[in-house]
Amino acid sequence: MSKNGDKTLRTIIVDDEELARSVVRELLKPHPEIQIVAECANGFEAVKAVAEHKPDLLFLDVQMPKLTGFDVLELIRTDVAVIFVTAYDEFAMKAFEVHAVDYLLKPVGKERLEAALKRAKARLGEKMPAPPELSAAARAPGQYAERIVVKDGTKVTLIPVAKLDYAEAQDDYVALASEGKKHLKQQTIASLEASLDPAKFVRIHRSYLVNLERVARIEPYGKNSRLAILSTGARLPVSQTGYGRLRALLEEKG
Amino acid sequence: MDPLTERSSELRIYRYAWLPLAAVVAYLLKTSGNLSWLDSAGIAVPLCVIGQFELVAAKYTCRFAPPQRTAMAQILATHVVAAQVIALIWLAIAKATAYVLAEHGSFAGIDQRFAPHAGIVYVAGCLFYFLAVAYYYMLQAQAASHEAEARAMETSILARDAELKALKAQINPHFLFNSLNSISALTSIDPARAREMCLLLADFLRMTLRLGEKVQIPLEQEMELLEKFLAIEKVRFASRLTMEMSVEEEAKRCLVPALLLQPLVENAVTHGIAKLTDGGTVKLQAVNHGNQLTITVENSMDPDAPADRKGGMGLKNVTARLEARYGKEATVRATAEEETFRVNVSLPAEYEEKV
Numbered sequence: 001m002s003k004n005g006d007k008t009l010r011t012i013i014v015d016d017e018e019l020a021r022s023v024v025r026e027l028l029k030p031h032p033e034i035q036i037v038a039e040c041a042n043g044f045e046a047v048k049a050v051a052e053h054k055p056d057l058l059f060l061d062v063q064m065p066k067l068t069g070f071d072v073l074e075l076i077r078t079d080v081a082v083i084f085v086t087a088y089d090e091f092a093m094k095a096f097e098v099h100a101v102d103y104l105l106k107p108v109g110k111e112r113l114e115a116a117l118k119r120a121k122a123r124l125g126e127k128m129p130a131p132p133e134l135s136a137a138a139r140a141p142g143q144y145a146e147r148i149v150v151k152d153g154t155k156v157t158l159i160p161v162a163k164l165d166y167a168e169a170q171d172d173y174v175a176l177a178s179e180g181k182k183h184l185k186q187q188t189i190a191s192l193e194a195s196l197d198p199a200k201f202v203r204i205h206r207s208y209l210v211n212l213e214r215v216a217r218i219e220p221y222g223k224n225s226r227l228a229i230l231s232t233g234a235r236l237p238v239s240q241t242g243y244g245r246l247r248a249l250l251e252e253k254g
Numbered sequence: 255m256d257p258l259t260e261r262s263s264e265l266r267i268y269r270y271a272w273l274p275l276a277a278v279v280a281y282l283l284k285t286s287g288n289l290s291w292l293d294s295a296g297i298a299v300p301l302c303v304i305g306q307f308e309l310v311a312a313k314y315t316c317r318f319a320p321p322q323r324t325a326m327a328q329i330l331a332t333h334v335v336a337a338q339v340i341a342l343i344w345l346a347i348a349k350a351t352a353y354v355l356a357e358h359g360s361f362a363g364i365d366q367r368f369a370p371h372a373g374i375v376y377v378a379g380c381l382f383y384f385l386a387v388a389y390y391y392m393l394q395a396q397a398a399s400h401e402a403e404a405r406a407m408e409t410s411i412l413a414r415d416a417e418l419k420a421l422k423a424q425i426n427p428h429f430l431f432n433s434l435n436s437i438s439a440l441t442s443i444d445p446a447r448a449r450e451m452c453l454l455l456a457d458f459l460r461m462t463l464r465l466g467e468k469v470q471i472p473l474e475q476e477m478e479l480l481e482k483f484l485a486i487e488k489v490r491f492a493s494r495l496t497m498e499m500s501v502e503e504e505a506k507r508c509l510v511p512a513l514l515l516q517p518l519v520e521n522a523v524t525h526g527i528a529k530l531t532d533g534g535t536v537k538l539q540a541v542n543h544g545n546q547l548t549i550t551v552e553n554s555m556d557p558d559a560p561a562d563r564k565g566g567m568g569l570k571n572v573t574a575r576l577e578a579r580y581g582k583e584a585t586v587r588a589t590a591e592e593e594t595f596r597v598n599v600s601l602p603a604e605y606e607e608k609v
Contacts, residue, residue, distance in 0.1 A: 016528070017432075017490055019439035026442055042531050065531045065556065087431035106435035158558060 009121070010053060012038045014046040014072065015061040015085065020106065024059050024085060027113045034117075043067020048154040050076045057120055062086040062095075067149065067156065073098055075151045077186065081120040144197040148176060150183040157183055161200070165214050165232050167192055169207040177234065202249055204228055204242035212249060268306060276302035279378050286371040293364050300351045301375065305344050305382075311336065312386035316394060337383045344379030345372055413578030425462060426520060429486075430455075436490050451489050458482040465512045472606065473540055473547070474506040480519050484536060487523050494533025495523070505540040508547045509604045511575055517568035518551045518597050526553035526595055534593075547603040552596045569597065576601060 011034050015021045021039050028034045034057070038049040043064050050058070050072075058080050062069040069084060070091075084095045087106040095103045101123050102116035148159045165177040169189035176183045185192075193201065193209050203209050214230040218238060221227040226238040228246075238246065280298035283289050289297075319332045352368040355361040433455055440448035461479050465471055477499065484497045515538075522536045534554025541548050569588055576584040576599070584601040 016531075017436070018492060019436045019443075019490065020432075022443060023435060023439040026439070044531075063528065065529045066559075087428045087435065106431050107438045108435065160558070 007033065007124075009034050009057050009124075010037045010055040011035060011057040011059070012040065012046065012049050012053065012055045013059045014040045014043070014064070014069070015059070016041050016064045017061075020061065020085070023108055024113070027108065027110055028117075031117065043069070043072045044156050046072045047075050047151060047156050050078065050080065051154050054078065055080055056124060058082045059085050062088060062091050066158070070094065070098065071149045075149055075156060081123050083116050083120060145195045148185070148192075150176065150185045152183065159183065161196060162211075162213075164201075165211055165230060165234065166236060167209040168236075174209075177232075180232075199249070199252075202242070202246050204236060204238045204246055206239065208236045208238075208242075210236060212246075215246070218243070218246070271309075272299075272302040272306045275306060275378075275382060279375065282374045282378060283368075283371060286374060288367050288371060289364075292360065293367060296355050296361055296364065297348055297351050297368060297375075301344065301348045305347055305379070308340055308343055309382060309386040311340060312383060313390050316387060316390040320394065321391060322398075333384070333387055337380045340383045341376045341379030344382075345376050348372065348375040413574070425459070426524075428524075429520065432490055433486055440489075447489070451486065454482060454486050454489075458486060462513065462516075468512045470509040470604070471512045472506065473501065473508050473510050473549075476510055476513070476515055477501055477506070477538070477540075479513070480515060480538065483516065483519060484523075487527075491523075491527060491533060494530070495527050496533070496535045498535060498537045499539075501538070501540040502542060505542040505547055505549075505603075507605055508540075508542055509606060510547070510549075510601065511579060514572060514575060515549060515551065515599070517571060518599075521568045522551055522553035522595070526555045529556045529559045530554060542603050545603045547601050549599045550596060551599075552594060554593055555590070555595045557590075557593055572597075572599065 011028070013021050013024050013036060015024070018041070021041075025036060025039070028036065037053040037055060040046040040049050043066055046058075046060070047067070049055075060069040060072060060082055062084055063086065067075075069086070073082060081101045082098075083102045083104060084091070084100050085104045085106065085108060089105060092103045101120045104112055104116055145161060147161060148164065150157045150159060159176060159178045163178045167177070167189060168175045170184070172186060172188070173184050174187050174189050174192050176185060189203075189207065189209055193203055196209070200212055201209055202212055210228060210230070214232060214234075216229050216231045219227045219229060221237070224240060226243055228236045228238050230236065276295070276298040279302060280291070280294040283294035283298060284291055315332055315336045319329045321329060348368070349365075349372065352365040356363065356365045433451070437448050437451050437455070440451060458479070461482065465475060465479060481499065484495070488495050488497070519536065519538070527534050527536065535552075537550070537552040539550040539552075569586065573586045576586060580601055584599075586600075587598045589596050589598075
């Protein structure tokens with residue numbers, strides 16, 4: 001028994017298949033220290049349940065409707081030990097890059113799950129890096145996000161990147177403008193920029209990242225500075241360097 | 255290999271080609287009456303030994319005016335002009351030969367005797383040029399047919415490749431892993447259903463192996479396999495998966511390439527139903543209209559789900575297999591509208607021959 005052996009572990013099982021959840025539930029039965037506080041059938045429920053129950057341990061499927069296991073991890077931002085459970089071995093690398101405790105393959109066996117549990121107990125209490133930066137790091141080069149997941153309280157919104165007009169840095173947050181609304185997300189503008197296709201999104205200012213397709217025209221504004229007028233009517237400041245980047249990109253596209 | 259640039263066979267031609275050419279020219283000169291056999295040969299042999307190399311020019315004029323891609327008038331103009339130039343040079347060579355030979359005893363006066371018949375050499379030059387043109391055009395045609403053959407071969411190899419890949423992709427390992435995980439869960443919750451699922455899975459695997467060996471099977475058998483597949487997935491997805499099948503009696507006997515539809519139905523589940531929180535329906539329809547069999551695989555989908563990077567692989571395989579077998583007579587059309595994804599497969603209705 002590890003030194004955390006007697007401590008209760010609040011646990012949530014997330015899988016869209018009832019039978020897959022029941023395997024994990026059953027294999028956890030011999031462990032009285034594991035207290036299953038919730039079971040979720042999709043990512044939205046998982047995000048909500050994590051906020052509500054503040055679990056220590058999360059069994060997380062990868063392929064689920066709407067939100068993938070990785071999306072869930074990006075949204076929850078709490079210190080929780082994550083054990084991925086999936087039939088696909090191709091996400092293993094990514095799982096360890098986002099500091100998952102373990103990666104279990106379906107069908108799940110008793111021994112393998114016990115080993116994962118041991119690792120989870122050893123890892124508890126260790127500080128983990130903030131998830132959003134991690135998921136950006138885990139993205140393969142040349143692969144960019146197709147959507148951005150934002151959590152407002154317990155409500156989760158998915159913004160397809162094509163529908164993002166621009167992003168504005170606000171201290172530790174970014175405000176994402178899309179379809180006439182603004183969504184706040186705890187992320188730096190630099191890490192958001194890194195996750196998006198540089199051929200489509202340009203950093204026109206220290207605090208602004210714009211969707212190139214939305215830029216209707218550029219107008220001079222005072223000395224050495226300009227304004228980008230978007231097709232949505234928004235007016236964003238363009239810095240000297242930002243203007244250079246914008247022009248380089250537009251010339252490249254011809 | 256391009257025979258036009260193949261050096262050795264070309265050089266061999268120049269070693270012997272002058273002989274018949276010289277014989278013809280000498281004969282024509284002799285029959286003109288004024289020249290002796292010695293005179294005729296004296297002019298014809300050096301003329302043809304040197305002149306034959308000129309005919310190589312035909313290779314380049316033929317390339318310049320390939321018959322398939324050039325207007326007839328341009329071909330004619332090119333070769334008529336070239337023939338004039340070649341013939342004039344032949345004439346010049348012949349005259350120079352006669353002039354040089356006249357210095358020697360036995361050929362004394364040959365230039366005078368040759369002069370009235372110089373036209374013969376001109377005509378021969380033209381004639382030989384046209385012969386050379388015919389020869390090079392023939393080589394070109396040969397090369398083109400070789401190339402076409404090679405291309406046809408390559409296409410059929412590609413088609414076979416697509417077929418093999420399609421067959422290999424039939425049983426998706428993730429489908430197996432997920433099914434085994436479901437069985438593992440059922441063993442303690444509902445042992446009877448676990449056994450039932452084992453049997454379903456065994457039936458499905460056995461049937462896949464058996465049908466996979468065949469080239470064509472009646473649609474009815476393919477549908478039976480798909481029913482088993484969906485029954486297994488139904489255990490996994492429970493109420494999230496509903497299915498509807500409507501296959502016309504007339505269509506059931508039609509032959510389809512074995513395991514053609516399986517990847518489409520698998521896609522319908524993994525890219526459609528599995529991405530929906532509340533699940534959806536997989537619909538299979540088949541009708542036979544005017545000797546064209548039309549099969550529709552339809553599924554509910556989440557319009558906001560990001561496109562799967564690997565998606566389309568199954569569809570591509572199905573398209574390649576049908577194209578290899580039926581050419582333009584078969585079509586595959588995929589459409590996504592709102593919350594429905596639909597694949598329409600249409601192929602000629604073929605029946606098993608009655609024994």
